[in-house]
Amino acid sequence: MTGPVIVGADHSPGTADALALGRWLAETLEVPLIVAVVHPAPSAIGSGRVDAEWIADRHRAAERILTEARSTLDDRTGVEYRVVASTSAAHGLHDLAEQTGAAMLVVGSGAAAPAARIFAGSTAERLLAGTICPVAVAPAGGVAPGSLGRIGVAYVDTPDGRAALSAAAALARRTGSPLLLVTVVAGGDAALPFMIGDDAERAFLDTARETYEDALRNAAASVPDVSAEWELRSGDVVEELAALDDVDVLFCGSRGYGPTRRVLLGGVSGRLLRRARRPLVVVPRA
Template sequence: MTAPTGGPVIVGADSSAASADALALGRWAAQTLDLPLIVAVVRPAPSAIGSGRVDAEWTADRHRAAEAVLATARDTLGDPPGVEYRVVASTSAAHGLHDLAEHENAALLVVGSRSTGPAARLFAGSTAERLLSGSVCPVAVAPAGLPQPPGALGRIGVAYVDTPDGRAALTEAARLARRTGSPLLLVTVVARGDAAVPFLLGDDAERAFLDTARETYEDALRKAAESVPGVTVNWELRSGDVVETLADLAEVDVLFCGSRGYGPARRVLLGGVSARLLRRACRPLVVVPRAP
């Protein structure tokens, strides 16, 4: 969640109620990591085709609307010193935030969830989902109506799987944990026996497979915990649906995960988990870019 160059935390704001949650999460991240905070609103860029006068009037109207969003953001934050407010012109919100993050060498991009989702649940719109495609830095999504302010629970979660992406998520989570003094909770989820495929393997073979898999996962969790110096690390192996189990992880301030994950036998964080978590997680989710 930190960048070695100390780049800023960037919050993408808009006119929805979800912006308040994104601003709260972004301010906490910037203060915790001792990084600059930039609040950005992306407005449509002028069209390359069309009436010059009409296009200019429409562009000016969109700029005024963006400035109004920034004014609301100032009021929401209490206009603290040192915060930058910017209007960015682009073809889409995701594209504009991508470009700004790359230009500023951002440490973190923060956006809110769509307000149409259930209370205290993420229901990420296209902006958050598109940000995950080729993002130059971790992307954090705040659930609608945060039940607790960021940092109140004092624990950092990691959806861990022993892959390059899982280890990248652990590294970023550990950096935040060192700044906050919070312990880490590493969670690996495996399918319950009744959720597996005994009709292919047979009941006995399936149980033997799950027992072996559990030993593999526990060993990976143990080694991962031992690999993080200077941080208290707890780990748990849980059974159930991967997305539902991780989405209900309410005892952490923030949950880190990789942008993709294929565990042993493709049982853990089986593809698309990060995207599905965006729509369901009850706590802020930080998706770490794919490891090179």
């Protein structure tokens, strides 16, 4: 991770959480921090002067947001502030990430997010539909980034899971924090609704647990220069992962298909965006 951390800022309350998370990530990874505000680009078809006046007004509003961001960051030196013109906030941040080779994009939760919960707004959801770099979403009003001293990974032994582990390990090496790898096995009814007989269900789940434990053990041992612990939990996958509140950030993969090196939300990562208590980082496919 050598490119900048980019924080998408706007007038929403979640921007302060995103700035705090982005600053911590940039300082930890020792990469530049860019705070970007996207305003509408001029329309190809419009009424000339009216469009120009409206665009100028939106540009001034973007500059005011950047002024607020500077104040939030206490005029921290080394931060670059940019106003980007684009057709949408997500599109503008996508383009900026590609142009700069961003290490990560950071945004806040939607306006409806309850305290210490992520609730993805439209920009976050659109960002996660094709971004080339990991996307971090900060929960509303959570604890200070970096205060808990552990990095979480929602791990499955797939290319997506291994990509999430690799990205988490890169951050853990910088912080000196241990990793916590978590796999959740669904309960019997959820795992095998089509099978009849408790014995068959128990046999299947016992075999699955052994397989997952081996995968977790091997994954934890495969990460160099990082202390790694692992847990195998049972229950609803999203509920168990969302309840993790003792990690500074939780990394997860996107999904098992789609263009390589692009984030495309799968069922678990998509639902986690609305439930997680800690910052969630969704990593592109390997």
